[in-house]
Amino acid sequence: MTLDLTAALQTYTVESQELLEEMERALLALEAGREDPDLIDAIFRSAHTIKGSSGMFGLDAVVAFAHEVETLLEAVRSGQQPIDATLVTLLLRCHDHIAALVHSTLDEDAPADLLAQGDALTAQLHAWLGGAPGDNRTSDDAWHISLRCGQELFRDGMDPLSILRYLGTLGELISVTTLDDALPHAERMDPTSCYLGFEIDLKTEADKQEIDSAFEFIRESSQVHLIPPGSKPAQWAELIQALPEGHDKLGEILVSTGVLTRHELAAAMGIQVIDSPAKPLGDILVEQGLAPREAVNAALGRQMHAGRTAGERYVRVEADKLDRLVDLVGELVISSTVTTLRASHSNDRALQEAVATSSRFIEEVRDAALGLRMVPIGGTFSRFQRVVHDLSQELGKHIELVISGGETELDKTVVDRIGDPLTHLVRNAIDHAIESPEERQAAGKNPLGRLQLNAHHENGSILIELSDDGRGLDRQRIANKAIERGLIDSADGLSDQDVFQLIFAPGFSTAEQVSNLSGRGVGMDVVKRTIEDLRGTVELENRPGQGATVRLRMPLTLAIIDGFLVSVGDARYVVPLDTVEECMELGEVGRRDYLDLRGEVLPFLRLRDLLRDTTETPARQSVVVVSYAGKKAGLVVDRLLGELQTVIKPLGEVFSALKWISGCTVLDVGQVGLILDVPVLVDQAERREATSGHLTAALR
């Protein structure tokens, strides 16, 4: 396979993945009792589009299986087949199978056990369709004739019915299907023109020439295709391709008249798409300039017609390009700060106005560029419907998942990385927190357990909360287990929060838990580490007997932030603006490291000490009050220099020891400014305050 094809195949898998997610969402919505024909349509569309694009790559196994699913869905869509929970479960398993097939294409041909699984599912699908397996072929030895009449036929004094009758004299007409697809709507239809088409199966001893002679007089004006008995799928493919009705309909006719088995049809459709020069690899190839757009559109028109009409429209862009754009916009923002500064020093009013206008646009460009990397978290959230569905069924629990704030946006990289930890938390809640229906009833609770997944923005970070209404955390049990595992000697003197945090300690999870989590190899410690890698925090809130809430707080990791510039000695530092509460002058505090903020104790850190800055302390210092996760702290600095927009540049490995620096930035004068990591600093100030035992009383 050439390099280009590999890339195309990757696009195919990504796209299929999205379609499969859409399909799963719709299936779960159906299961939740929503009766919406749009849902069936969505499921059908997904299966259909996957079949189409799989055909382009000649992935026969996917095409064949998706076709089976589609057939059943078609029956559901037309109302022949009512949908119920059992059918949804079957369709979910079919969904999984398609996903597995699609996934296996990246490596090699589908492994045998996967195919066997597919055959088992296919048999079940057939059972739903009234036990009509594909192999009901009646006419192994019949000729298949496709006739599309020319419009002039009647006026030339010919009649297709006479031809049919003549064919009848040659042998036995096993089946005749009359097609009215070419018949225009009544107003535009001329009764003396012939619009009819026929699919004919003829069992006969006659040879090709004899059969052909029946069409002698109409051959000029009409389309006639003869397919001898025992033809290969490729010949059928050619036929389906040549005819105007669209292969889905035609395929169904061929199967229903028994001329083709479903399997052969699927094979033919696979060939149809790859063999035909009019059907190249689709859009991907257009993008790569390997095929003209018109050709692809013409070829795919019919398939895509049923595709995403209502769905959102996307353009796929390489992440690197996006990063480059964001980077450039960052530089633009910096350079515009310089321009604005220079302009404000000049007396040229016109220049100042022009600069003001352009910087407004630059701000908009910045927001738009950053928005490109932001994706709603809803996609990740809705995946958990499936997890909840499967796991609660497995465990015999009744659990509903309520999702809110799915539209909350955050950086794509963050979204990608929190998927696994969240999955673990959700599974954990289902497995351990929520009780069985009997236990719940005994405790006077609703037997239907409830999981809530919520996301929202707070203080420039994103807060994801997972709440359950289960039994809550048991301090004693956790403490006992931690002692048993040698994590602590005794729980005495530990706060509840400290005890609960123990479940995130490496080695806390037991072996039986790991097996429950189907070998994902993610423990609670990994959850915590992943979140901390994203510079986030994990909090637990316990409501004994009533449930618990896990809060994940993460920075949005924007590449550009609004910052507040301060200086200590000669160095400049940037405090993320959304963490800044207020600024004040540092009064006479002596050597204390806390002050009285309107009656509250406010611990503070002297950046000067932290940085070991040896320059002379100015007479007046200022305090920047910052807050994070509901906690406040003061940062003592030399001077306040005001707001600015700045681009976060990551620091090299060398600086990784500097915990309280989250990045750096280039300031307008070409100087480097360090960006302070407020969460770390707040934590440090609080911890020091706690250990040195300054109490509110000390202030009074």
Place this chain on the structure above:
Amino acid sequence: MSILEDDEHHRLHLSGPLTIYEVDEVKERLLAQPGVTLDLSGVTECDGSGLQLLMLIHRDAGTRLTAPSDAVTDILHLCGLSHLAEEPS
């Protein structure tokens, strides 16, 4: 060919041949009365164009086809379209 209205049963009776020579007129008449029931018991002869017209009015004018004569039954059977016409009720 003639088309007679049967007031009592709210249906039209088509009788005589239904071929390329008649289809223009029949089309006009039948499209003007969508949703009617068309009694085909009097059709003496039907060719491909007649069949095509029956398919059209059935599809686009919602015309119910009933009581096919032998000539009509024969071609409907030939073309695998027996479901198009209902037996007389």
